Amino acid sequence: MPIGLIALALGGFGIGLTEFVIMGLLPEVATDFRVSEATAGWLISGYALAVVLGALLLTAAVTRFERKPVLAVLMVLFIAGNVLSALAPDYWTMMIGRIIAALSHGAFFGVGAVVAANMVAPTKKAGAIAIMFTGLTAANVLGVPFGTMLGQATGWRSTFWAITGIGVLALAGILALVPSTGSGDAAPGGLRSELRAFRSGQVWLSILVTILGYGGMFGAFTYIAFTLTEVTGFSSSTVPWLLILFGVGLFIGNTVGGKAADKNVDRTLIVVLSALVAVLVVFALTSGNQPMTIASMVLLGGFGFATVPGLQMRVMKYANNAPTLASGANIGAFNVGNALGAWLGGVTITAGLGYTSPIWAGAGTTVLGLVVMAFAAADAKRSQIVATDSDTRAVANASL
Template structure:
């Protein structure tokens, strides 16, 4: 694999770390700014909603530009946002930093996936995209727990300084190692042709499943530090190590979910989402038991991220070859789910339902995702029985 893919993965690592590490630092950040848990949760919801804006607005705005300089510009935006977060002197300055950093998120992954595919022969495109997204997985397995540990030892601002340095390193790597021709303008369709993807009802159904399926898991994860310390009885110092446990499940789920989705996307998503619903219900019921909580963390990470490859693949499958904007839009959908889960979890805590209530809310959201996925799968099956109805955009990507 080209070494430039490592630079893309490093950018994905930094962006994933920015998104998820705040969950482990939320109690410290809330105490520092003297705000409630729900108010601090908006650092997650605000980030997620800004990702949506960037995924759609920025991706649409730059779709006809050369992609290497676009990726570099997005990382400059990312660096600026994290620098502002590290130096924020108040709640709203921190929020602005989160918003600025988030604007680069969806566009970076949406465009970066096309660039990664453009760096390798057609037979290796899927592997190249997977390698880029490995950075996001690594951010959860290693970055989040160690970023939390750094924040607890040296203050939460130290974590954002570290992320800023990672962003600078990724920028240097992309400028030096990614070929200018990778995913160049000759491969980039016009905005009008990219919008064709949204004529497909299956694309919209896939996006809704992404919102609900990922939102359910993230609703439980957003306030996990409070659940672990206030319900399960773990010391705050153990939270980073418990997040490693979550990350191990995440890594395994992401890998196995991708392999399963290669065989049958819809069946995989139905089974995994149903299993995630069961896991969340079991977690909510047994959160007072430390041993069962650890098991639930592994399974929540595993089933939660086992959906990611399939959800991204499903959108691309029905996008009619207009992959860049559809890919970015689905990255945005993941973050709408993040915002929905974080917001609903904050509402339940504020209402006085306790620190297991976000897990119950997550289970309800995921169950809704199962229902929508069942409807989407039934519609797709009917379409496959009609010649010419199924669009295989992933194959078109391989031809590019």
């Protein structure tokens, strides 16, 4: 394994911690700023929407620059956002800090995914991307639960100071371990070549699957602290330990999903999305049962994150020789899904449908993602058959 992948995973760990840890601290943040649960949830949705802007605008702006310095600058931006979050005297200052940190997120993973894929052989690209995203899973397995416990014990601000320290370590790791990779992509024309990747219908279908499939999982997860305490009956002190189980599922799903996607990406995504729908339905139906909820947490994390390497590899595959902006756009799509899921969950809770309603909304969103994925796979297969037939006829005509 190239050592540079470790540095990328370290950066992913810090960014993943910023994105996800607030879910376990949402009740404390809502109380401190004297806002409702749904309003506090916008700290998640606002972050996600800012990721989309960063993924598109910042990635487009840096396509011609050497990737290693770009990753370092993005990490500096991430650190600054978390310092502001830790110092925030009110809700809107906290939101600004979240937005600043989020702007680095999409571009970091978009550029980082391309760097990771270029470090290994073509048959191991999804696995390399999975290693980079291991930082996100480690953030959930270790960072989020312990960050939640830290925040509950010493105040939620202490968690963001700890994240700032991790960001500094990640910056040092990037500078020391990530190799210089040259500037821009292999395709000539810079940004214009990058934009041509979006002429592919399969790129757009992949992005839509990312929004719907990941958004379904995230919608169920956004308000999980309220579901666990208000529906299942766990105490708030138990929530961090349950988040560890969710993180274990993420780690396993990310690893297995990456290996499976290297063999057949479309089949992997269809199977995983189907399983995710089933898990969400069972979770919603049995959320009052503690043992079933524990099992559902593990499976939700596993199948929810098993989609990530395949979704990222698929959009890069159909972007051909200009993958950086398409990769960044798909990272943005993950966070459009995050925002969509959090918004739908907030709407259902505000409508008085209870704390299991975000899970049902997530199941419905994932079903839509599965339908789009099935169509995309069938369309890709038809196109491949047509292209093969055309090549065969061309060879036959040339031999006459």
